[in-house]
Amino acid sequence: MSEEEAKAQDNELEELVLRESIVSATGLNEGSLQIGIKGDPSLRETTLERKRYESPVDKVIEPLMDNLEELMLNRSCYRVFIGFNSGEIRTNSIFDPLRQEIHASEKLADKAYMDRHFPKISYEDKIQAMRDIYGLIKESKLFAAIPGYWKNIFTKRHQTWDPMTKDEIHTIMSSIKIMRDLPDFYLRNITICIVQDLVRMQFNCDGTQIISAENYQKFIEDNMP
Numbered sequence: 001m002s003e004e005e006a007k008a009q010d011n012e013l014e015e016l017v018l019r020e021s022i023v024s025a026t027g028l029n030e031g032s033l034q035i036g037i038k039g040d041p042s043l044r045e046t047t048l049e050r051k052r053y054e055s056p057v058d059k060v061i062e063p064l065m066d067n068l069e070e071l072m073l074n075r076s077c078y079r080v081f082i083g084f085n086s087g088e089i090r091t092n093s094i095f096d097p098l099r100q101e102i103h104a105s106e107k108l109a110d111k112a113y114m115d116r117h118f119p120k121i122s123y124e125d126k127i128q129a130m131r132d133i134y135g136l137i138k139e140s141k142l143f144a145a146i147p148g149y150w151k152n153i154f155t156k157r158h159q160t161w162d163p164m165t166k167d168e169i170h171t172i173m174s175s176i177k178i179m180r181d182l183p184d185f186y187l188r189n190i191t192i193c194i195v196q197d198l199v200r201m202q203f204n205c206d207g208t209q210i211i212s213a214e215n216y217q218k219f220i221e222d223n224m225p
Contacts, residue, residue: 013149049106054180060109061177064089067114069173071095072194073166075118078126079193082100093095094129095119098129127163164194172199 041065057064071077071091078097081090082105089103107113121129137143138158143151144166172192179201191200199216211219 007148010148010152013147014086014152051213055084057082057105058180059086060106061180063111064105064109065173065176067108067111067180069170071114071118071133072169072173072192073123074115076121076126077118078195079191081189081191082176083189085188091118093118094126094133097133123166126194130163131158131161160198164192164197164213168216169194171217171220175216178220189211 052133068080068082068089071080076093076095077091079090079092081088083089087105089105089108091101091103092099095102101117103113103117134154135158138154143154146154169192176190178185179190185203188202188204190202193199197213199209199211199213201211203209209219
């Protein structure tokens with residue numbers, strides 16, 4: 001295969017990979033600021049018949065949301081999952097990026113617990129650390145061994161990447177209790193990721209919404225009473 005043919009093949013594979021993924025290596029594309037995925041139809045059909053109950057998260061939601069916003073803005077955390085049914089909070093830290101920690105919501109609502117588990121780091125330093133980590137990957141022997149089309153995807157993402165902003169994080173965190181308190185189709189779990197600049201939400205009707213951070217405010221305005 002000639003160099004031109006190999007390059008053309010890489011371009012075709014790159015386009016195919018990005019087109020096939022719901023959320024690709026580059027995140028949601030410009031034409032898909034919001035994606036809805038339908039879940040189990042039996043859950044959708046019985047949504048209004050299922051009794052609602054107060055979860056462990058609901059009992060501590062106000063101090064918990066304050067602490068989680070603090071984690072995202074001024075601590076090592078770059079991704080957080082809030083599970084209302086289970087009461088679990090899953091976190092990813094810039095200081096241990098390949099592993100996920102699981103915390104009980106009532107513990108993470110306690111500031112002393114948060115101080116012990118999450119070192120302070122400025123938002124700006126955290127973002128730079130993310131750039132440094134991806135920069136190291138790009139210079140590694142592992143990167144040199146991957147196919148050309150994946151090198152293209154990675155390089156373009158690295159060059160154009162911008163994280164979630166502080167204002168976007170505040171908007172998201174301040175709306176979670178509102179969505180949880182909705183009378184019918186209330187929030188069941190939510191994931192906020194600074195790196196991918198998106199929010200993933202599931203409601204009690206079992207559908208999933210994946211929304212870019214920049215489009216989140218519009219989602220709230222269109223869907224919240």
